[in-house]
Amino acid sequence: MKILVTGGTNGMGKGVAKVLAGTDNQIHEVILLCRSEELGEATIREIENSTRNKKISIILCDLAKLNNVRTAITKIQSDHKYLDCIFINAGLGYAAKRVETVDGMDSHFQVNYLSQFMLTLNLLNLLEKSKNGGRVIFNVTRSGKIFWDDMQMKKNWSFENGIHQAMVAKRMFLVKLHDLYKSINGKKVSFIGFEISKTVWSNQINIIPVSMRIMATIMKYLGTFITIEKCGMIMAPLFTENQEESLEKSGKFVTWKKNEFIGIKEEEIVLNREMQDKLWNISMELCNDEKTTEIANNLQSNAK
Secondary structure, three states, rough: OEEEEOOOOOOOHHHHHHHHOOOOOOOOOOEEEOOHHHHHHHHHHHHHHOOOOOOOEEEEOOOHHHHHHHHHHHHHHHHHOOEEEEEEEOOOOOOOOOOOOOOEHHHHHHHHHHHHHHHHHHHHHHOOOOOEEEEEEEOOOOOOOOOOOOOOOOOOOOOOHHHHHHHHHHHHHHHHHHHHOOOOOOOOEEEEEEEEEOOOHHHHOOOOHHHHHHHHHHHOOOOOEEEEEHHHHHHHHHHOOOOOHHHHHHEEEEEEOOEEEOOOOOOOOOOOOHHHHHHHHHHHHHHHHHHHHHHHHHHHHOOO
C-alpha cells in the first residue's frame, strides 16, 4: 500500500506511519506531508531505524498557506502515479490566541479542514488508480458545530471551537464524498471517519499551559492516554484491509472498542445534504482555485 499521511511527524500521524512502515514485511510505502524539512527528515530516520523500511519520504507543505497546498499537489501528482490511501490527520490543537493565516482565515479552520479539503479533491484521481481500493481515512471526533455566520471566528474564538468546527466540517465532507462516489459508476473509493477512543500522548504536551500539562500527566498515569504506536496498531487495519471491507465502512463514523471497529451514530447536521452542499460551496469559494472547483463540479455532474 502507498499511504500519504498529513501531519505525519507527530501524534497519531506519526504512530500510523511507524506501524504501517513496520508491518507486512515492510512492503508499505509511506509519504509524510509536513511543513518542516528538518523534522520530516528526522522522522524518516527514526522510522527507517526502527522498521528497516526505506520507502519513507516527505512532501513539504504548510497547510496554513493555500499556495503551499497547490505546490504539494503538483509535486505528488508528478512523483506518484497512484495512491492507495490518504490519512487526513494534520491539525492544530491548543492555541493561546486566534491566529489568522496569510490567506485571511482562522488557522484552525484552514489547517484542520479547508487545506485538506483542497488536497483530497485534487488527489482523488490517484486514489481511483489504486489496485487495492483507494480510501481516505479522516481523523475526527464527535460533537462540534459549524459557525455559519462566523466561520473564521473573528467574534467568538476559542481553540476548542476551532478544533470542533473543523471536525464537523471533515465529517460532512467525507459523507458527501461517499454519497457522490456511490452514485458514480465504475469508481470505487471509500471515505471513513475514525475516532480514537483514548487520548493519544503527543507533542501537544509541550505547548499546553502548565496547569493543563500537570493534569494530563496525572491522567497519563491513570491510563487515560495511549502511545502513538498503540494508536497506529489500532488504526492499521483501516489502511490495509481489502477493498470490500473498506467499502463496507465508507461513509461511516467508527471507533475501536472491545477489539473491533464499531459504528458511531452520526449527528443529523452532518447528514443534512443541504448543509453539506452549503459547506461544499463555501469551501470551494474559499479555496479560490480553478482546478479544485473544476474537480468538485465534475464530481457533482457525474453523480447526477
